[in-house]
Amino acid sequence: MRGRRGLGRRCGRTLAAAWSLATWRWLVAAGVLLVIFPRTVPNATGDRSVFLAVAERLLQGDRLYADVWDNKDPLFFWSLSLERLVWPEQWDVLGEIAWIGLACLGVWHWSRALGSDQLPAWWAACVAAPLIITGDSYIAGMTSLPGTALGILALGLAARERWTAAGTVGALLCFTKMVVAPIALVGALLVIQGRWRKARGFFSAAVLVGLTILAALAATGSLGPWITIQGKNSAYANGMISHGFLPGVAAQLAADGAPAWVIHLTLALTATTMPLITTAGLLAIWARHRNPLGSRVLLWMTVATVLVASLTTIWPHHRQIFYLPALVALGVGHGPGPGRKSTNPGSHHGRRDGPERIQPPTPRA
Numbered sequence: 001m002r003g004r005r006g007l008g009r010r011c012g013r014t015l016a017a018a019w020s021l022a023t024w025r026w027l028v029a030a031g032v033l034l035v036i037f038p039r040t041v042p043n044a045t046g047d048r049s050v051f052l053a054v055a056e057r058l059l060q061g062d063r064l065y066a067d068v069w070d071n072k073d074p075l076f077f078w079s080l081s082l083e084r085l086v087w088p089e090q091w092d093v094l095g096e097i098a099w100i101g102l103a104c105l106g107v108w109h110w111s112r113a114l115g116s117d118q119l120p121a122w123w124a125a126c127v128a129a130p131l132i133i134t135g136d137s138y139i140a141g142m143t144s145l146p147g148t149a150l151g152i153l154a155l156g157l158a159a160r161e162r163w164t165a166a167g168t169v170g171a172l173l174c175f176t177k178m179v180v181a182p183i184a185l186v187g188a189l190l191v192i193q194g195r196w197r198k199a200r201g202f203f204s205a206a207v208l209v210g211l212t213i214l215a216a217l218a219a220t221g222s223l224g225p226w227i228t229i230q231g232k233n234s235a236y237a238n239g240m241i242s243h244g245f246l247p248g249v250a251a252q253l254a255a256d257g258a259p260a261w262v263i264h265l266t267l268a269l270t271a272t273t274m275p276l277i278t279t280a281g282l283l284a285i286w287a288r289h290r291n292p293l294g295s296r297v298l299l300w301m302t303v304a305t306v307l308v309a310s311l312t313t314i315w316p317h318h319r320q321i322f323y324l325p326a327l328v329a330l331g332v333g334h335g336p337g338p339g340r341k342s343t344n345p346g347s348h349h350g351r352r353d354g355p356e357r358i359q360p361p362t363p364r365a
Contacts, residue, residue, distance in 0.1 A: 032126065041093045043141065051072065051077070052084075054069075054070050063222050063225075064220065072143055074175050075172060076176050080095075083095045102149040104126055104130065106156040106157075107129040107327050107330055108124075109157055110156035111330065113159030114293070114332065116331065121331075137316060138317070143177050144317065144320035145320070148180065148321075150173040151181075151324045153169050155184055155188060155328065158191045159191050164201040164204075168206070170188060171208075175213050187328065190297045294331060301325045
């Protein structure tokens with residue numbers, strides 16, 4: 001009887017401790033949500049008002065890029081149209097929270113794939129990630145948040161070897177925020193490296209979903225105009241914007257007639273993004289032995305982000321493109337410690353094994 005009572009007390013203490021930890025997690029997550037919530041409420045003016053007008057015209061039967069026009073990618077407008085069917089404009093904050101939730105899910109998968117325990121991965125996904133992606137460059141209701149969310153989610157799913165899901169999300173990213181797709185592709189290819197046959201589901205899903213979206217554009221009469229839009233977007237990104245709208249050194253370079261890519265890169269590499277880039281570089285160097293795959297992914301995704309930013313950054317909120325490698329860094333910074341097995345898919349085992357067996361010494365002759 002005493003043994004049973006002792007066992008019952010131990011089980012009770014264990015359940016109480018688990019309940020207490022879960023409660024604290026939810027309380028902390030609720031606190032983070034309260035902190036970021038005011039920033040996630042879209043302001044239905046400026047660019048956001050144009051986006052909403054396009055989405056509502058699509059619901060009335062207009063053809064995207066033909067009858068109603070804006071230069072953003074098609075799935076962004078389709079998602080806004082879906083939101084308008086589900087809830088009224090006053091509840092648009094739910095869309096922002098949903099995108100943030102997808103980004104948190106991506107950070108969780110990425111951290112777990114690199115060998116993090118549940119608690120550090122939870123802190124990275126539910127505390128650090130929301131604070132990063134709603135930083136000072138964030139503007140609610142724009143296209144950068146969906147791109148960041150789908151980019152880290154595709155990477156995290158690929159790292160967990162969910163190939164079909166990762167390929168699907170990657171294809172959706174291409175038609176939601178095209179400029180982020182090359183950055184996410186760099187990370188995904190590094191994860192897949194050496195396992196091309198095993199990752200066939202990734203490419204099959206990406207091609208199938210991509211062709212389906214193109215077919216939908218063609219069926220609605222939007223494919224030709226969408227292709228034309230890409231040329232206009234390229235001209236816009238490489239054109240000279242009035243230096244009156246640019247801050248600091250970028251404005252002076254524009255006034256002096258500097259090349260467009262120099263102005264874009266100067267605008268991107270500000271006091272906000274330079275710490276992110278520096279931290280990512282130092283973290284990649286520090287983690288090259290502790291977490292080699294994560295280190296390579298972080299390093300080359302940061303390089304890719306700088307290159308894309310040098311071609312596309314025009315407005316200050318475009319600096320949100322650097323939030324993607326910042327989220328990647330969350331997983332790299334707390335990978336498996338010394339002497340622990342990694343769930344890193346680039347490792348020899350590919351998933352967590354049981355305790356290592358200690359081999360008995362070989363008897364000497």
